[in-house]
Amino acid sequence: MPDYKLKIRRFDPESGGAAYWSEYDVQVDSERSVLKGILDARDRQDGSIGIRCSCQAAICGSCAVRINGKTALACNTAIGEAAAKAGPGNPIVVEPMNNMPVIKDLIVDMDAVHWKKVQRVVPWLLPEGPPPEREHIVPAESMIDITQSMACIQCGACVGACLALEVDDEFVGPAALAKAYRFVGDPRDGQEAERLKDLAEDPHGMYDCTHCFACIEVCPKDVAPMSQIMRLRRRATNDFEIKDRNNGYGHEKAFVNIVEKYGTLHEAQLLPRSFGDGSLIKGQTEPGAVRELIQNLPTVVNGLKSGKVSPVKALYHHKLPDQRNVKKIFEEIESKDERLELNLYIVAENSAEEEGAMAEGSQES
Amino acid sequence: MKLAYWPGCVSRGFTPELHGSMNLVAPKLDLELVELDRANCCGAGVIAEHNQELADTLNARTFAMAQNVEGAVGMMNICSTCQGAQSECQQRLDADSGYRDAVNSNLSAENLAYRQHSEWWNKNFLWLLVEEIGLDKLRSKVVRPLEGLKIAPFYGCYIVRPTKRLGYADHPERDQYLDYVIEALGAEPVEYAGSHKCCGFPVITMNRTTSLRQAGRHLADAIDAGADCLVTPCPLCHLNLDLQQPAAAQFVERDLDVPVLHLPQMVGLALGLEPKALGMNKHVVKTKSVQRKLAELAAA
Numbered sequence: 001m002p003d004y005k006l007k008i009r010r011f012d013p014e015s016g017g018a019a020y021w022s023e024y025d026v027q028v029d030s031e032r033s034v035l036k037g038i039l040d041a042r043d044r045q046d047g048s049i050g051i052r053c054s055c056q057a058a059i060c061g062s063c064a065v066r067i068n069g070k071t072a073l074a075c076n077t078a079i080g081e082a083a084a085k086a087g088p089g090n091p092i093v094v095e096p097m098n099n100m101p102v103i104k105d106l107i108v109d110m111d112a113v114h115w116k117k118v119q120r121v122v123p124w125l126l127p128e129g130p131p132p133e134r135e136h137i138v139p140a141e142s143m144i145d146i147t148q149s150m151a152c153i154q155c156g157a158c159v160g161a162c163l164a165l166e167v168d169d170e171f172v173g174p175a176a177l178a179k180a181y182r183f184v185g186d187p188r189d190g191q192e193a194e195r196l197k198d199l200a201e202d203p204h205g206m207y208d209c210t211h212c213f214a215c216i217e218v219c220p221k222d223v224a225p226m227s228q229i230m231r232l233r234r235r236a237t238n239d240f241e242i243k244d245r246n247n248g249y250g251h252e253k254a255f256v257n258i259v260e261k262y263g264t265l266h267e268a269q270l271l272p273r274s275f276g277d278g279s280l281i282k283g284q285t286e287p288g289a290v291r292e293l294i295q296n297l298p299t300v301v302n303g304l305k306s307g308k309v310s311p312v313k314a315l316y317h318h319k320l321p322d323q324r325n326v327k328k329i330f331e332e333i334e335s336k337d338e339r340l341e342l343n344l345y346i347v348a349e350n351s352a353e354e355e356g357a358m359a360e361g362s363q364e365s
Numbered sequence: 366m367k368l369a370y371w372p373g374c375v376s377r378g379f380t381p382e383l384h385g386s387m388n389l390v391a392p393k394l395d396l397e398l399v400e401l402d403r404a405n406c407c408g409a410g411v412i413a414e415h416n417q418e419l420a421d422t423l424n425a426r427t428f429a430m431a432q433n434v435e436g437a438v439g440m441m442n443i444c445s446t447c448q449g450a451q452s453e454c455q456q457r458l459d460a461d462s463g464y465r466d467a468v469n470s471n472l473s474a475e476n477l478a479y480r481q482h483s484e485w486w487n488k489n490f491l492w493l494l495v496e497e498i499g500l501d502k503l504r505s506k507v508v509r510p511l512e513g514l515k516i517a518p519f520y521g522c523y524i525v526r527p528t529k530r531l532g533y534a535d536h537p538e539r540d541q542y543l544d545y546v547i548e549a550l551g552a553e554p555v556e557y558a559g560s561h562k563c564c565g566f567p568v569i570t571m572n573r574t575t576s577l578r579q580a581g582r583h584l585a586d587a588i589d590a591g592a593d594c595l596v597t598p599c600p601l602c603h604l605n606l607d608l609q610q611p612a613a614a615q616f617v618e619r620d621l622d623v624p625v626l627h628l629p630q631m632v633g634l635a636l637g638l639e640p641k642a643l644g645m646n647k648h649v650v651k652t653k654s655v656q657r658k659l660a661e662l663a664a665a
Contacts, residue, residue: 264374333416
């Protein structure tokens with residue numbers, strides 16, 4: 001059996017000492033997991049290594065850690081591959097997840113962050129009206145849209161990897177927002193609008209996601225939390241016209257309106273339109289919008305001073321030669337009763353021959 | 366090498382020095398760029414957030430135009446965000462023929478259609494440099510090695526995640542290319558915490574604090590690791606790291622003042638082009654320190 005070197009970050013807050021590194025040589029088959037390596041080290045060399053684990057089969061979601069800097073389930077990461085990633089001569093580096101306090105060694109406090117945030121989104125069904133006499137029957141296609149978010153095993157890998165949480169610990173975060181969509185998208189839930197309004201209005205809610213794809217990258221179950229956050233936004237703006245004070249509604253409308261009008265992005269209009277619910281006039285006259293614009297004034301001045309932005313460019317933007325055609329595409333697609341979406345979680349990738357799971361509008365609009 | 370070329374919106378808007386420098390660098394690398402001047406915005410993920418079919422149709426339109434450029438080996442972009450947003454749409458278009466047909470039907474009035482073809486590609490200039498031009502050829506073209514310059518790579522999220530969508534199965538080292546290019550040009554790549562993190566630009570209008578804390582933190586990390594400047598293949602990252610840098614400094618409560626180069630500017634410097642021609646005087650954070658260091662090295 002091949003030898004692997006594990007370098008584990010150790011920390012015991014009760015000891016009063018600082019964090020430190022321990023290295024262990026373990027003999028494990030290359031296709032066995034990093035978790036197997038850690039458990040071997042614990043069983044045979046150092047019983048004090050702290051790691052939380054249970055099923056060892058990527059089902060229970062207990063053993064998320066950082067392996068060579070990337071968040072993953074230790075049981076779901078082949079030790080041979082981890083060693084290859086570390087590079088020849090380098091140990092496999094195992095650390096606790098980011099964004100959560102360490103209880104001991106590789107064990108983080110999931111209650112303090114992950115579970116608290118999941119609680120924040122009211123993670124249970126809130127049906128409307130009296131319960132049906134028998135089971136609540138829904139059409140199968142109406143569930144396609146939320147199947148992906150239902151696959152979550154609550155391992156917290158996305159929470160540990162989230163780059164917005166790294167600078168804003170109040171951010172509701174990827175796991176909780178994916179869970180929120182699981183109920184927003186459920187046809188049996190009666191509080192869709194209230195849930196969306198709550199998460200749109202929270203300054204650390206759905207519009208605090210910076211679109212960095214870190215959660216999509218690390219999720220062991222392909223839940224793609226960021227895609228669920230985009231679904232929340234899509235419903236909030238398009239189905240419920242929720243105008244939030246984070247300019248999320250305004251930003252989306254502004255961007256879409258500009259590209260519909262010009263074909264390419266006219267950045268100078270993006271700020272005022274974002275602050276004016278998509279409207280240029282509103283964005284330059286309403287007190288709230290003007291206040292936001294003034295906040296951005298130093299940046300605008302810097303742009304002008306550097307010669308990046310000329311006053312002419314700020315005021316005038318070329319339309320594409322075929323802009324009529326682009327505008328027509330917007331008009332035709334936007335006038336459809338239902339949105340056409342392809343859910344890749346349901347469609348096998350590159351299965352061009354197979355019939356796809358196209359959801360003709362994920363809900364009644 | 367003939368290429369259909371999608372410069373994106375921001376490279377012709379608020380970072381004109383990016384488009385300009387790419388146009389000067391292309392002939393030096395024997396690239397013939399056919400600009401897609403009728404193509405539309407990629408949507409930057411925002412149009413997909415609004416309406417997926419709309420985003421996919423707009424990018425299918427661009428792909429179809431690129432595929433119609435006679436003799437082009439593929440399509441090139443110079444923006445990580447365009448790369449990511451377009452790859453996302455392409456993934457859906459390639460995955461399902463029924464969906465592709467539905468999207469293409471929106472383009473029939475213009476007689477355009479995106480044709481799925483495993484050999485057809487859309488690559489950021491960074492990927493093209495390594496995979497199509499090759500680092501050896503790039504090295505052979507260097508007339509002004511950037512020796513002694515410490516450059517911190519800033520990749521931009523859209524070009525590094527998700528790896529499954531962005532061709533990492535076939536090209537597992539794409540998240541190292543910027544380091545490779547910096548080395549090939551004679552400079553020293555700086556290792557620091559923020560190289561593959563988020564610049565914060567997507568939320569600059571929605572949560573300014575989150576956005577500028579991110580930008581400020583990565584800039585500070587790069588400075589602390591000894592960087593003379595940063596380089597990025599993404600103009601949106603450039604906006605948050607350069608245009609917003611004075612504001613970002615306030616959010617992390619320290620001085621920053623580190624220049625941020627566009628990828629073609631860095632390549633152009635090593636290929637002998639003059640900083641002014643590359644638009645390096647059009648940055649908010651002055652690039653004089655980089656120019657001075659290069660001049661000192663040349664004199665030494």
